Amino acid sequence: MSLSLKMEIDPVEDVTCLNPELLQLPEVSPFALKTTPLLVDDLFSQWLSLPETGNLVKSLINDAKAGTAVNACANFSNVNAVGSNSLPSMFSSVNAPPLSPRSSSGSPRSSKQKSSPSALGSPLKLFSDPMQEVIPQFYFQNGCPPTKELKEQSLSKINHLFNNPLNGLLIDEFKTVTKEVCKLPSFLSSALFRKIDVDCMGIVTRDAFITYWVDGNMLTMDVATQIFEFLKRPGHKHLTQVDFRPILRELLATHPGLKFLQNTPEFQDRYAETVIYRIFYHMNRSGNGRLTLRELKRGELISAMQQADEEDDINKVLRYFSYEHFYVIYCKFWELDTDHDFFIDRENLIRYGNHALTYRIVDRIFSQAPRKFAGDVEGKMGYEDFVYFMLSEEDKSSEPSLEYWFKCIDLDGNGVLTPNEMQFFYEEQLHRMECLALEPVLFEDILCQIIDMIAPEREDCITLQDLKGSKLSGNVFNILFNLNKFVAFETRDPFLIRQEREDPTLTEWDRFAHREYIRLSMEEDVEDASNGSADVWDESLEAPF
Numbered sequence: 184m185s186l187s188l189k190m191e192i193d194p195v196e197d198v199t200c201l202n203p204e205l206l207q208l209p210e211v212s213p214f215a216l217k218t219t220p221l222l223v224d225d226l227f228s229q230w231l232s233l234p235e236t237g238n239l240v241k242s243l244i245n246d247a248k249a250g251t252a253v254n255a256c257a258n259f260s261n262v263n264a265v266g267s268n269s270l271p272s273m274f275s276s277v278n279a280p281p282l283s284p285r286s287s288s289g290s291p292r293s294s295k296q297k298s299s300p301s302a303l304g305s306p307l308k309l310f311s312d313p314m315q316e317v318i319p320q321f322y323f324q325n326g327c328p329p330t331k332e333l334k335e336q337s338l339s340k341i342n343h344l345f346n347n348p349l350n351g352l353l354i355d356e357f358k359t360v361t362k363e364v365c366k367l368p369s370f371l372s373s374a375l376f377r378k379i380d381v382d383c384m385g386i387v388t389r390d391a392f393i394t395y396w397v398d399g400n401m402l403t404m405d406v407a408t409q410i411f412e413f414l415k416r417p418g419h420k421h422l423t424q425v426d427f428r429p430i431l432r433e434l435l436a437t438h439p440g441l442k443f444l445q446n447t448p449e450f451q452d453r454y455a456e457t458v459i460y461r462i463f464y465h466m467n468r469s470g471n472g473r474l475t476l477r478e479l480k481r482g483e484l485i486s487a488m489q490q491a492d493e494e495d496d497i498n499k500v501l502r503y504f505s506y507e508h509f510y511v512i513y514c515k516f517w518e519l520d521t522d523h524d525f526f527i528d529r530e531n532l533i534r535y536g537n538h539a540l541t542y543r544i545v546d547r548i549f550s551q552a553p554r555k556f557a558g559d560v561e562g563k564m565g566y567e568d569f570v571y572f573m574l575s576e577e578d579k580s581s582e583p584s585l586e587y588w589f590k591c592i593d594l595d596g597n598g599v600l601t602p603n604e605m606q607f608f609y610e611e612q613l614h615r616m617e618c619l620a621l622e623p624v625l626f627e628d629i630l631c632q633i634i635d636m637i638a639p640e641r642e643d644c645i646t647l648q649d650l651k652g653s654k655l656s657g658n659v660f661n662i663l664f665n666l667n668k669f670v671a672f673e674t675r676d677p678f679l680i681r682q683e684r685e686d687p688t689l690t691e692w693d694r695f696a697h698r699e700y701i702r703l704s705m706e707e708d709v710e711d712a713s714n715g716s717a718d719v720w721d722e723s724l725e726a727p728f
């Protein structure tokens with residue numbers, strides 16, 4: 184192109200030094216050039232009028248005359264390669280507005296440039312080019328609509344499943360839809376069915392289902408959002424404990440691992456309650472009884488539900504649903520609640536774990552420092568409160584537990600634990616050590632040990648954040664108010680160390696519950712065999728505390 188115009192360029196005599204910044208044609212999309220030929224003419228004549236252009240063309244002609252092998256294209260692109268590394272481009276010099284971001288998607292240049300080494304070598308340049316950025320719509324007020332393909336796929340499945348004279352399904356038949364179309368755990372089926380069957384007709388029609396699931400954009404939501412949407416009550420922005428009851432009821436009615444409870448509805452209720460308390464203990468971190476979508480997404484409930492749906496042995500579902508875990512919690516409560524009025528008082532709780540706890544910490548629990556009791560009986564702890572206590576006591580590595588005990592020790596509630604506050608609790612431990620003729624450890628030494636374990640930001644106090652950042656925080660609490668666990672920690676109980684090594688993926692709670700379940704079931708065996716003479720008690724299985 185440049186050679187064919189040499190005659191017009193020849194008169195250009197003014198030679199100044201080359202300014203590569205003025206030669207930035209590669210910055211312009213060929214697509215833009217094609218669609219605006221006038222612009223091309225303008226640019227080209229501007230380029231021609233540059234003294235450097237005349238200089239370049241002249242030297243090329245001289246080379247040609249002298250018979251030197253010339254590669255005009257190579258020369259040309261060389262000059263431009265230098266130019267393309269620097270800004271501003273020629274566009275800025277002619278004050279042209281940037282091109283619409285949309286046009287770049289069809290531009291062959293933009294796709295070519297992505298793979299060229301110069302583009303790869305300069306990520307900054309890629310981002311600075313407005314033509315590179317195409318941001319797809321990402322916010323939809325009523326949820327992201329399904330793609331045509333996904334919609335068709337679902338509709339064909341729906342048509343197949345609803346293909347009957349009624350054009351609808353009864354509650355039991357609906358389960359297949361829950362599993363195959365919605366891809367949700369089967370024990371959520373009744374809850375979903377009732378959500379769609381608003382008039383309680385006992386049937387969900389094909390059209391009603393499509394309106395709710397496909398047209399309502401439920402299809403494209405993530406599982407947590409789907410479950411949140413249909414479990415919550417209309418107009419609410421959270422889930423409460425009550426909202427979980429229907430799914431627990433269905434799990435109890437259908438899960439093979441829970442069938443044996445069908446003749447004891449009382450225990451079904453207790454199991455359901457316990458699972459719900461455990462879910463809220465771990466997931467409702469604000470502690471206000473209102474589980475938000477954000478909290479639901481952060482926790483492990485959805486994967487636990489999916490596991491419970493696939494696993495016939497409910498005891499393998501360690502998060503929330505294990506029957507054995509429920510059994511251990513409930514038996515402990517029953518054991519302490521001697522008059523079986525379903526409440527325990529301070530004197531009952533002090534017996535927990537072979538009198539492991541101090542009076543001072545038990546008093547703090549009963550003053551409701553870590554958590555307000557759910558029941559309203561003065562000075563009494565209900566079952567739900569006990570579940571919170573027990574989970575905190577048996578797994579001090581979990582965050583809800585650290586928060587629970589932190590509030591207990593923080594006597595003045597100012598958000599930091601001071602040596603004085605810790606000493607208040609430790610005094611009673613020290614006294615108990617003396618009574619049991621154990622070698623007492625002075626508070627000063629204990630404080631040093633605690634500071635070493637936690638490595639707090641400030642040396643004069645410990646924050647909740649400090650505790651959350653240390654793996655040894657649970658031991659600090661045991662030092663302060665649980666004598667049995669303090670001693671076990673100090674002597675590095677081989678039993679515990681062996682258990683930890685056996686399966687490091689288990690939580691402290693999982694190990695405790697497993698150990699306790701074995702112990703409790705052995706006790707039951709002993710009771711059953713009380714008429715016989717054989718002593719079936721195995722000392723090695725006894726809990727170390």
Ligand SMILES: [Ca+2]
Nearest residue numbers: 520524526527
């Ligand atoms: Ca009682």
Ligand SMILES: [Ca+2]
Nearest residue numbers: 593595597599
């Ligand atoms: Ca404090």
